[in-house]
Amino acid sequence: MPAAGVSASIRNRLFASGALLLGVASLYGPTFFDLFNGLWKTDQNGHGPIVLAVAMWFLWHKSREIARDSEPCDLLPAPLLGWTALIFGALLYILGRSQAIYLFEVGSIIPVLAGTVLILFGSKTLGRLWFSFFFMLFMIPLPGSVVDAVTQPMKLAVSVGSEYLLHVMGYPIARSGVVLTIGQYQLLVADACAGLNSLFTLEALGLLYLNVVRHSSAIRNITLAILIVPISFSANVIRVIVLALVTYHMGDSAGQGFLHEFSGMVLFMSALLLIISMDGLLRKGAAVGGNGRKANS
Amino acid sequence: MKNWLQYLPNIAWPKALTIAMVMGAAALAAVLATPTLVSVEHAPSLEQTVPKVFGDWRELPSPFIQVGVSTGEETSIDQPYDQTVMRTYVNAQGQQVHLALAWGRRQRQEVKIHRPDLCYVAQGWRVLALKSQTMSDIQHGPPQLTGKRMLTSVGGGYEAVSYWMRIGTLFSEDAFETRAHIFKQGLQGRIPDGILVRASMRVRTEADAAQGWEVSERFLSDLMKHLQPQTAALLVGPVALSTKG
Numbered sequence: 001m002p003a004a005g006v007s008a009s010i011r012n013r014l015f016a017s018g019a020l021l022l023g024v025a026s027l028y029g030p031t032f033f034d035l036f037n038g039l040w041k042t043d044q045n046g047h048g049p050i051v052l053a054v055a056m057w058f059l060w061h062k063s064r065e066i067a068r069d070s071e072p073c074d075l076l077p078a079p080l081l082g083w084t085a086l087i088f089g090a091l092l093y094i095l096g097r098s099q100a101i102y103l104f105e106v107g108s109i110i111p112v113l114a115g116t117v118l119i120l121f122g123s124k125t126l127g128r129l130w131f132s133f134f135f136m137l138f139m140i141p142l143p144g145s146v147v148d149a150v151t152q153p154m155k156l157a158v159s160v161g162s163e164y165l166l167h168v169m170g171y172p173i174a175r176s177g178v179v180l181t182i183g184q185y186q187l188l189v190a191d192a193c194a195g196l197n198s199l200f201t202l203e204a205l206g207l208l209y210l211n212v213v214r215h216s217s218a219i220r221n222i223t224l225a226i227l228i229v230p231i232s233f234s235a236n237v238i239r240v241i242v243l244a245l246v247t248y249h250m251g252d253s254a255g256q257g258f259l260h261e262f263s264g265m266v267l268f269m270s271a272l273l274l275i276i277s278m279d280g281l282l283r284k285g286a287a288v289g290g291n292g293r294k295a296n297s
Numbered sequence: 298m299k300n301w302l303q304y305l306p307n308i309a310w311p312k313a314l315t316i317a318m319v320m321g322a323a324a325l326a327a328v329l330a331t332p333t334l335v336s337v338e339h340a341p342s343l344e345q346t347v348p349k350v351f352g353d354w355r356e357l358p359s360p361f362i363q364v365g366v367s368t369g370e371e372t373s374i375d376q377p378y379d380q381t382v383m384r385t386y387v388n389a390q391g392q393q394v395h396l397a398l399a400w401g402r403r404q405r406q407e408v409k410i411h412r413p414d415l416c417y418v419a420q421g422w423r424v425l426a427l428k429s430q431t432m433s434d435i436q437h438g439p440p441q442l443t444g445k446r447m448l449t450s451v452g453g454g455y456e457a458v459s460y461w462m463r464i465g466t467l468f469s470e471d472a473f474e475t476r477a478h479i480f481k482q483g484l485q486g487r488i489p490d491g492i493l494v495r496a497s498m499r500v501r502t503e504a505d506a507a508q509g510w511e512v513s514e515r516f517l518s519d520l521m522k523h524l525q526p527q528t529a530a531l532l533v534g535p536v537a538l539s540t541k542g
Contacts, residue, residue, distance in 0.1 A: 013305040016313035023320030030324075039407070067306065086316065090323035098330035099483045100405040116316055120308050144407055145472045148415055176452055179421035188421060 020116070027093060027112065031105055039102065039141055047201035051139035054208055059132040066128055075121050082118030085111040102141040110136050131211055138204045154199070157233065159189045162240040171248065180240075182248045189240060202232040202271050209275060220282050227278055235271035242266050332486045335402055336465065336535070340490075341527045343380045343398055351523035354386040354516065357393065377401050377408045386516065394516045397495040400531055404464050404479055404491040412472065413460050413495055414447060422449045422456075425503065429470060430459065432514055436521045438533035443468045444494075448506045457509025458497040459517065463534050465489025494532050 032052070040048040089111030096104025110133050117126045126133075155178045163175040166182065174181045178189040206228040210221050246254055349356040382398040401410055414424050426448040435442045444461030462469045465482055466489075469475040482489050496513035500506055521529060 009307075010305075012310050013307060016308045016310040017305050019310070019313050019317040023317030026321050026324040063306075086319060090319060093323050094327045094330060097327035098332070099480055100407060101480075102407055112320070119316060120306070120312060141407070143476075148419075152418060177418075177421040177423055179451075 024113075028109060031097065031109075035102075035106070035141075045141050047198070047204065048139045048141070050201055051135065051204050054204060055132050055135040055139065058135060058208075058211075059129060062129050062132065066125060076124060077120060077122045078118045081123070082115045082120075084115070085118060086115030089113075089115055103143060107140045135204065135207065138200050154233070154236075155189050158236045158240055161233070161237040162189075162244065165237065165241060166244060171244075173244075180244060182244050185247045185252060187240075187244055187247060198236060198267060199229065199232045202235065202268075203228050205268075205272075206231075206275055209279075213279070223282060224275070224279055228275065231271055231274045231278065234274060235267050238270045239267040332483045332488050334487045335490065336487065337402060337490045337531070340380070340400070340402065340531060341525075343382045343400060343528065343531065346525060346528040347382055347384075347396075347398065347520070348523055349384075352519045353388045354394075354519060357385045357387040377410065388516075392512050393498065394513055395495075395497045396516070396520070397497075398492065398532070399495075400490065400492040402490050403488045404475075405483075405488065406476060406479060409464070409475065409479070410462060410491045410493050412462070413445075413458060413493065417447070417449045417458075422451045424449050425455075426506070430510070430514075432459075432461070432517070434518045435533060436518075437524070437526065437529035438521065439468075442533065443470060445470070446510045448503065455500045455503060455506065455509075456497050457500050457506045457513060458495060459510050459513040460493060460495035460497075462491070462493050463532070464491040466534055490531075492531055 035045075035048060039045045089108045092104045093108035093112065095101065096106070096108060114126060114133055117129060159175055159178045159180060163173055163180060166173040166180075172183055180187045180189065203225075207225060210224060378399045379402045380398070380400045382396065384396045385393055386396060387393050399410060401408075404410065414427055417424060424447060426446070428446055430444050430446045432438075432442045432444050433440065442461060444459060447458040447460070449456045449458060462475075464475050464478055465487075467474065467478040469478070479489060494517065496517050498509040498513050500509040521532065524532065
């Protein structure tokens with residue numbers, strides 16, 4: 001009775017997958033519900049949902065790829081390592097969730113999922129999924145004190161840069177700390193305008209770009225990943241300047257209303273353009289270098 | 298029609314079930330270990346019970362906008378207070394002191410009172426000096442209450458700030474201490490409350506800072522003398538009630 005055999009196997013698969021899904025949901029359903037209703041609505045952690053979505057998409061995409069071309073011999077479960085990771089992750093989760101330490105609560109998702117993959121499929125499969133897990137690092141909310149310590153100098157640097165450029169462009173601009181005065185208006189460079197939020201989102205999207213474009217040269221990848229930091233800075237300066245000019249020419253309400261939201265788009269568009277043109281430059285540089293070597297030999 | 302089912306990974310269900318059970322157990326354990334006890338269930342209204350006239354001081358409708366007590370735009374996480382009071386008082390000599398009280402019933406790792414040194418900086422001020430200061434003449438409070446003195450500036454003006462932060466029974470001096478206290482209380486199933494008590498005075502030069510701090514601290518000391526015990530307990534902790542009883 002082959003038909004009954006197939007359906008029994010499918011029933012088993014359905015049961016196994018369903019149980020796992022339920023387990024993960026019982027852990028992280030409440031976590032993400034809280035994040036979406038709290039922390040991820042704030043300026044400093046607004047990048048969370050984007051990072052989560054990209055990480056999950058990557059996990060799904062890679063899993064299907066593995067399912068398509070994996071041989072049974074590739075599957076070498078590593079139960080010892082896997083269970084260690086899973087138990088460690090579970091303990092981290094209990095501590096983090098009960099004491100409201102997001103660093104532990106959200107961070108535990110990496111050892112929990114990685115442990116599960118190790119137990120069921122082994123380290124080779126985990127190796128092919130590494131990028132998704134690395135990516136999840138970006139969605140872990142850092143303690144507020146750490147974020148503040150890093151954000152503050154970035155805000156100041158963005159304020160100084162914007163002041164300088166607006167001054168060069170001939171606008172009546174003055175700055176005190178992170179407060180810009182342009183004409184009769186005052187702008188406070190808030191966390192959202194120059195925080196870790198945008199740096200992390202851009203770094204995450206930049207890494208995604210690198211992973212999709214798939215350069216063979218490791219140096220080029222690393223250079224571009226590092227360049228995302230100054231690119232994020234420049235994009236933030238552009239955003240603040242756009243906001244300052246909108247406020248100056250069109251009034252306070254325009255600067256604070258719809259156009260404030262729109263300036264987020266300006267940020268990402270200018271960052272993406274900068275990343276792609278940097279990449280183009282690097283490629284050109286590599287090509288010239290390659291030609292030079294050829295000519296020498 | 299059941300094509301998509303064939304994409305499901307071929308895994309042994311006993312293994313999957315064990316993993317799922319470990320996950321479920323962790324979820325349950327986390328729920329059970331979450332602290333629920335709050336120390337103050339019925340807090341008096343600060344707005345109503347902090348007197349507008351006391352001793353030498355009376356409230357003044359302020360022409361200045363005070364530096365807010367939060368670090369960012371106001372959402373649930375950036376604005377973790379259940380009660381706030383922002384007032385300006387003036388005494389017979391014409392000295393003006395700004396009072397800021399910010400109380401939260403539940404202090405947790407990421408939703409807790411903001412430190413003034415961060416608030417001021419986030420709102421464009423520079424912090425020129427910040428040092429610990431023992432305040433001894435605080436009625437209802439412990440004999441030696443540890444607070445801070447801070448000097449800030451924006452534009453051409455200075456502000457001398459004196460404050461204390463209480464988290465549960467701890468007068469916190471740094472963020473790490475606060476976190477450790479909340480963590481220890483949490484493991485025992487308790488959620489401490491917390492308050493920022495801040496008095497500040499605008500001064501003309503850096504040299505006037507000492508005077509500004511002294512006036513601010515005298516103001517706080519006077520204020521504590523004129524509070525009813527339940528309100529005082531919010532400012533300096535349950536010590537106030539226990540010494541009464």
